[in-house]
Amino acid sequence: MNSSLVQSIASIEPFGTVILMMTKLMPFFMIILTFTMFYILMPNTRVNFKSALVGGVVGGSAWQASSILFTAFVVNSSKYDAIYSGFAVGILLLIWLYVNWLILLLGSSIAFYHQHESHITKEQELDPSPEVSEKVGLDIMVNIARRFESTESPVLQVDIEHLHTIPAVASRKIIDKLIAGGLLIVAGEKADMLVPGHSTDQISVAQILRALRGHESMWKYKHIKLSPEVSDIADKLHQDINKSFDNVLLRDLIKAKQINS
Structure with a gap:
């Protein structure tokens, strides 16, 4: 972003707005791509790219959004004068890790049900006669x-x-x-x-x-x-x-x- 070429292009509209938007959206794209590859490679079965992408979009977007919220809280918590505010940040870090693993599993479930729509049923226990x-x-x-x-x-x-x-x-x-x-x-x-x-x-x-x-x-x-x-x-x-x-x-x-x- 500090190179003269990028700065010269950014000074020209609408390229400057596009570059600014891309810098904000790039973390989402990278996380979505990572989640998509994770859902393709990790399961011990064949996963369609479209289904993995759907799970990656949901899981990756939720992951990045939760990361932004947690970062904002940590930055604002430094303004507090409470002596034990650091302990609260540590506890919230554990909660954040737990929530992120839930997001990872949620995305994998969405990818599975997108590929196997017939598995979606209202019956918890479905036994054929x-x-x-x-x-x-x-x-x-x-x-x-x-x-x-x-x-x-x-x-x-x-x-x-x-x-x-x-x-x-x-x-x-x-x-x-x-x-x-x-x-x-x-x-x-x-x-x-x-x-x-x-x-x-x-x-x-x-x-x-x-x-x-x-x-x-x-x-x-x-x-x-x-x-x-x-x-x-x-x-x-x-x-x-x-x-x-x-x-x-x-x-x-x-x-x-x-x-x-």
């Missing part, structure tokens, strides 16, 4: 297996979450059950792809249904006492599922879908 879990889970396995058997690249988990009309949060829970059952595994350099856990001719529909019906807390009720009538019906239900779908393989569903298409 057993019928929906079975239908969607079977369809997920068929789509992933079909891509796996073809020459195409494995399907992205984000694409699977947006494949159905149910919220992505519910779809993710169904996928987690299939992963826990060993029927799906995460693949790819960025761990963002899904492939079958076994060969498609070694996965039966009965296995998929058992994985979808299971739950991480069901082991607590493994030895639950039931009346003989209910126990017989439950055993018969499991036997019917195994008898009907144990010989129906995932590869059969892929072939049937190819024929229908």
Whole structure:
């Protein structure tokens, strides 16, 4: 700013006003750029530049604004005659650091929800019904297996979450059950792809249904006492599922879908 070239340009309007505005806005631009790169590089997943930029604009602007306010307070606090005013500045410094970390996390949340709009839901706990879990889970396995058997690249988990009309949060829970059952595994350099856990001719529909019906807390009720009538019906239900779908393989569903298409 003290160079003769910049001063000569600043003396000419409207360049002088533009240079003055740029000097005031440059800290915001630098912080926004830093936040944007932080949101792109730090998460262990692929982040769109547009989503990272939205989070960077919100987080960076709030960060710089809070810094200006804190600096103004520190400058004005030197005018106070109180003996212990320095302690107040130290406490406010800790509060400022805490608020700035909240701003950093707020920007990352905004970037996430901008990229995954389907994750925005009013329901805090969103569990799909057993019928929906079975239908969607079977369809997920068929789509992933079909891509796996073809020459195409494995399907992205984000694409699977947006494949159905149910919220992505519910779809993710169904996928987690299939992963826990060993029927799906995460693949790819960025761990963002899904492939079958076994060969498609070694996965039966009965296995998929058992994985979808299971739950991480069901082991607590493994030895639950039931009346003989209910126990017989439950055993018969499991036997019917195994008898009907144990010989129906995932590869059969892929072939049937190819024929229908």
